[in-house]
Amino acid sequence: xxxxxxxxxxxxxxxxxxxxxxxxxxxxxxxxxxxxxxxxxxxxxxxxxxxxxxxxxxxxxxxxxxxxxxxxxxxxxxxxxxxxxxxxxxxxxxxxxxxxxxxxxxxxxxxxxxxxxxxxxxxxxxxxxxxxxxxxxxxxxxxxxxxxxxxxxxxxxxxxxxxxxxxxxxxxxxxxxxxxxxxxxxxxxxxxxxxxxxxxxxxxxxxxxxxxxxxxxxxxxxxxxxxxxxxxxxxxxxxxxxxxxxxxxxxxxxxxxxxxxxxxxxxxxxxxxxxxxxxxxxxxxxxxxxxxxxxxxxxxxxxxxxxxxxxxxxxxxxxxxxxxxxx
Amino acid sequence: xxxxxxxxxxxxxxxxxxxxxxxxxxxxxxxxxxxxxxxxxxxxxxxxxxxxxxxxxxxxxxxxxxxxxxxxxxxxxxxxxxxxxxxxxxxxxxxxxxxxxxxxxxxxxxxxxxxxxxxxxxxxxxxxxxxxxxxxxxxxxxxxxxxxxxxxxxxxxxxxxxxxxxxxxxxxxxxxxxxxxxxxxxxxxxxxxxxxxxxxxxxxxxxxxxxxxxxxxxxxxxxxxxxxxxxxxxxxxxxxxxxxxxxxxxxxxxxxxxxxxxxxxxxxxxxxxxxxxxxxxxxxxxxxxxxxxxxxxxxxxxxxxxxxxxxxxxxxxxxxxxxxxxxxxxxxxxxxxxxxxxxxxxxxxxxxxxxxxxxxxxxxxxxxxxxxxxxxxxxxxxxxxxxxxx
Numbered sequence: 001x002x003x004x005x006x007x008x009x010x011x012x013x014x015x016x017x018x019x020x021x022x023x024x025x026x027x028x029x030x031x032x033x034x035x036x037x038x039x040x041x042x043x044x045x046x047x048x049x050x051x052x053x054x055x056x057x058x059x060x061x062x063x064x065x066x067x068x069x070x071x072x073x074x075x076x077x078x079x080x081x082x083x084x085x086x087x088x089x090x091x092x093x094x095x096x097x098x099x100x101x102x103x104x105x106x107x108x109x110x111x112x113x114x115x116x117x118x119x120x121x122x123x124x125x126x127x128x129x130x131x132x133x134x135x136x137x138x139x140x141x142x143x144x145x146x147x148x149x150x151x152x153x154x155x156x157x158x159x160x161x162x163x164x165x166x167x168x169x170x171x172x173x174x175x176x177x178x179x180x181x182x183x184x185x186x187x188x189x190x191x192x193x194x195x196x197x198x199x200x201x202x203x204x205x206x207x208x209x210x211x212x213x214x215x216x217x218x219x220x221x222x223x224x225x226x227x228x229x230x231x232x233x234x235x236x237x238x239x240x241x242x243x244x245x246x247x248x249x250x251x252x253x254x255x256x257x258x259x260x261x262x263x264x265x266x267x268x269x270x271x272x273x274x275x276x277x278x279x280x281x282x283x284x285x286x287x288x289x290x291x292x293x294x295x296x297x298x299x300x301x302x303x304x305x306x307x308x309x310x311x312x313x314x315x316x317x318x319x320x321x322x323x324x325x326x327x
Numbered sequence: 328x329x330x331x332x333x334x335x336x337x338x339x340x341x342x343x344x345x346x347x348x349x350x351x352x353x354x355x356x357x358x359x360x361x362x363x364x365x366x367x368x369x370x371x372x373x374x375x376x377x378x379x380x381x382x383x384x385x386x387x388x389x390x391x392x393x394x395x396x397x398x399x400x401x402x403x404x405x406x407x408x409x410x411x412x413x414x415x416x417x418x419x420x421x422x423x424x425x426x427x428x429x430x431x432x433x434x435x436x437x438x439x440x441x442x443x444x445x446x447x448x449x450x451x452x453x454x455x456x457x458x459x460x461x462x463x464x465x466x467x468x469x470x471x472x473x474x475x476x477x478x479x480x481x482x483x484x485x486x487x488x489x490x491x492x493x494x495x496x497x498x499x500x501x502x503x504x505x506x507x508x509x510x511x512x513x514x515x516x517x518x519x520x521x522x523x524x525x526x527x528x529x530x531x532x533x534x535x536x537x538x539x540x541x542x543x544x545x546x547x548x549x550x551x552x553x554x555x556x557x558x559x560x561x562x563x564x565x566x567x568x569x570x571x572x573x574x575x576x577x578x579x580x581x582x583x584x585x586x587x588x589x590x591x592x593x594x595x596x597x598x599x600x601x602x603x604x605x606x607x608x609x610x611x612x613x614x615x616x617x618x619x620x621x622x623x624x625x626x627x628x629x630x631x632x633x634x635x636x637x638x639x640x641x642x643x644x645x646x647x648x649x650x651x652x653x654x655x656x657x658x659x660x661x662x663x664x665x666x667x668x669x670x671x672x673x674x675x676x677x678x679x680x681x682x683x684x685x686x687x688x689x690x691x692x693x694x695x696x697x698x699x700x701x702x703x704x705x706x707x708x709x710x711x712x713x714x715x716x717x
Binding site: 303312 | 347348381382417418460
């Protein structure tokens with residue numbers, strides 16, 4: 001027993017260092033602007049409800065002449081912005097929408113002040129309040145925008161970074177071997193149509209683009225360590241991208257941790273990605289689901305599904321339920 | 328084929344739908360001979376489990392005959408008579424390797440949905456909302472069974488009737504795991520809230536595992552009678568007796584060694600807290616009503632175990648966590664790892680230790696499923712368990 005120890009200790013240490021080196025560090029909460037954004041979101045909803053439900057009292061309170069429909073329309077706008085802010089993970093665009101709304105409110109107040117029958121002292125107080133909120137909105141949206149840039153590649157502005165891990169209950173050699181045959185990748189990467197190997201290091205990739213189109217690029221392997229790691233980058237094509245997948249053995253019985261890091265420049269730059277995110281296309285969630293399909297296929301030999309099973313007549317709610325599906 | 332479809336709260340209909348097909352190599356198609364309504368189906372029926380969709384086929388307690396096999400299923404043959412466990416498990420993942428089948432990492436196609444709601448995803452379950460896969464269930468003429476090489480148990484003894492083995496699919500193992508989770512020592516006292524079918528099997532199993540006394544709590548005379556006469560429990564009608572006080576008196580002031588909540592998220596209770604929970608749940612301010620869980624925690628002896636086979640879906644409030652922490656309680660729960668219990672419990676049925684069919688009060692045709700749900704939900708006609716035949 002005593003003699004066995006020195007030989008096992010270094011092995012343990014080695015696997016410990018490997019795991020610590022290769023697993024990603026915990027994700028820091030960089031978005032300090034988010035709590036402020038949430039506050040503004042709730043403020044929007046509160047104000048919007050007041051405008052919608054009690055437009056007349058509100059008009060009297062801020063000293064403008066009664067224009068119920070206009071105030072109610074402003075209420076609807078506020079509520080929409082509020083919901084947008086509260087439901088999006090990165091609500092930058094919606095906070096900017098608030099800034100626009102503030103400007104509109106201020107100009108409406110200015111117009112109201114010129115109308116006869118308005119209480120200009122009250123309007124001035126209301127305008128000061130709106131100006132205060134505008135300052136907050138501006139500060140918040142700028143902070144959020146900075147946070148967005150920080151999560152894109154800091155050296156190459158416009159690139160998106162994605163990083164995901166998944167524990168797979170199979171040996172690293174087997175996972176590496178399957179992945180290394182790139183023509184297998186469309187089996188679990190849902191956005192890929194095909195990958196064709198052109199020679200030992202190069203391949204041609206075709207992915208699904210928006211509205212039935214496809215995007216294509218050539219890629220080359222930049223680093224290849226058997227059973228450990230494969231790195232690639234695009235050489236030319238529609239989407240500039242690069243990445244690395246690592247296969248890290250876990251201690252006995254826990255299989256292998258697969259870690260993917262990817263950088264890519266979406267066709268329409270960072271704005272395109274932001275627009276995509278606004279409509280719920282989360283690159284991170286996509287990579288997560290691709291990895292999950294990989295895990296399931298490697299562990300069970302199939303990918304579980306309910307596509308094609310029977311059901312009674314479906315209502316419209318079912319489509320809504322399926323809409324959130326990142327897979 | 329005919330199938331029982333969900334169309335909203337208190338609206339289930341037997342409808343004609345397409346027959347199921349093999350979709351994956353490890354699938355099988357089962358022609359169903361017997362299927363049951365589970366107490367947990369009532370949570371779907373009442374509309375308290377989120378992500379149910381119009382047209383979903385219900386049912387997770389079923390058995391029948393294999394009529395079609397995918398190319399990957401080698402251990403079953405066409406014509407085999409099988410009971411199908413309600414959780415779907417791949418047999419290959421980290422959790423299946425530990426025999427924690429209801430935690431299978433691979434069987435829920437909607438894992439992303441469960442991860443948003445619960446942090447992580449459990450296994451897929453037949454006919455039990457899209458959170459756990461959206462799989463079509465077995466209150467139908469046929470069902471597709473994924474990972475059929477892992478789940479279904481073949482019943483080779485033709486001397487056993489459907490009614491004797493059907494409940495291996497869920498409620499017998501569920502009651503058994505609830506008792507096993509209590510870590511029962513010889514002559515322990517166990518209290519069981521809820522004398523529905525799972526409660527009955529929990530009582531019976533607690534005795535099998537060495538309990539000296541089991542005290543069963545309910546308010547319906549027919550259920551209390553079944554607990555007394557069929558499985559040998561002492562009974563407590565909570566409409567007549569104060570439960571906490573009575574349990575103390577019955578155990579020398581110490582409380583039961585273990586408490587089992589076989590009721591779950593729609594527990595009924597009286598008084599202010601009862602009204603409070605009902606209003607909050609109806610307004611969707613809390614998804615689940617937890618009076619039984621609260622009472623089980625308060626009642627359990629110091630250092631004892633609270634075991635929860637009852638289903639909960641979301642969030643609860645006013646949990647007496649101070650009582651739980653300061654008195655060193657243990658809580659054990661989970662969807663049942665049915666696959667783990669099939670063989671040993673089938674053995675107990677075969678050697679005559681138990682005949683699970685004692686819980687059945689109603690037998691009907693599949694076409695009458697809506698009526699079955701109605702009487703089971705409203706405890707009419709002394710309904711305790713409904714078995715249907717397609």
